Amino acid sequence: MIHYNLTCENGHAFEGWFSSSDDYSRQVSARLITCPTCNSASVTKQLMAPSVSTARKKEARQALVxxxxxxxxxxxxxxxxxxxxxxxxxxxxxxxxxxxxxxxxxxxxxxxxxxxxxxxxxxxxxxxxxxxxxxxxxxxxx
Known part of the structure; x- marks a missing residue:
């Protein structure tokens, strides 16, 4: 799964999980992703830092299993x-x-x-x- 930080046209920030970047693109094109605050379907990805594996992150991932x-x-x-x-x-x-x-x-x-x-x-x-x-x-x- 891919995690993206998203923002709507009104500046509301939220996150989304997608099976692939193509899945994200498909859902955005079909206007299936909407802001949970204002319901806007005009959504964009935000810049994100790369994920670096650490012992703490490994423990957190195990909690998601x-x-x-x-x-x-x-x-x-x-x-x-x-x-x-x-x-x-x-x-x-x-x-x-x-x-x-x-x-x-x-x-x-x-x-x-x-x-x-x-x-x-x-x-x-x-x-x-x-x-x-x-x-x-x-x-x-x-």
Whole structure:
């Protein structure tokens, strides 16, 4: 996992953890990262000092290791995401359009997955269309 110090356009500082720098870039481009203080999606990385390994840092990292219950939860989440993907139609960028068709009875009821911007997801929710993002889980190697 990669840790970044982030700042929104209003100067609020917060941090984020990402599976890779590409994961960070993808989430910023999709405007999925928002400031916990003002909800702004205009977010940038801040300069950070390199991490130097010390005995104290090693102890701190060991405290971050997942316990068995956390591992079981991640495993269950991974199974849930797999099941959803296997039992839903991936409509890609057409997700908002297809979700509306189903909601308003213009298409048969079925499970959908796809892509929607933050604004599109909010609009769907405001129309009473239930949507939720699939969780992004830590890599198997972490």
């Amino acid at each position: 997942m316990d068995q219950a956390q591992k079981e939860t991640i495993t269950k989440l991974r199974e849930m995401v797999k099941s959803i993907r296997e039992n839903a139609e991936d409509v890609g960028e057409r997700f908002p359009e297809e979700a509306r068709k189903i909601h308003y009875g213009e298409a048969d009821q079925r499970g959908l997955i796809g892509k929607a911007s933050r604004e599109e997801a909010i609009a769907l929710l405001e129309e009473g269309i239930e949507v939720a993002p699939l969780p992004v889980l830590p890599d198997d190697t972490n």
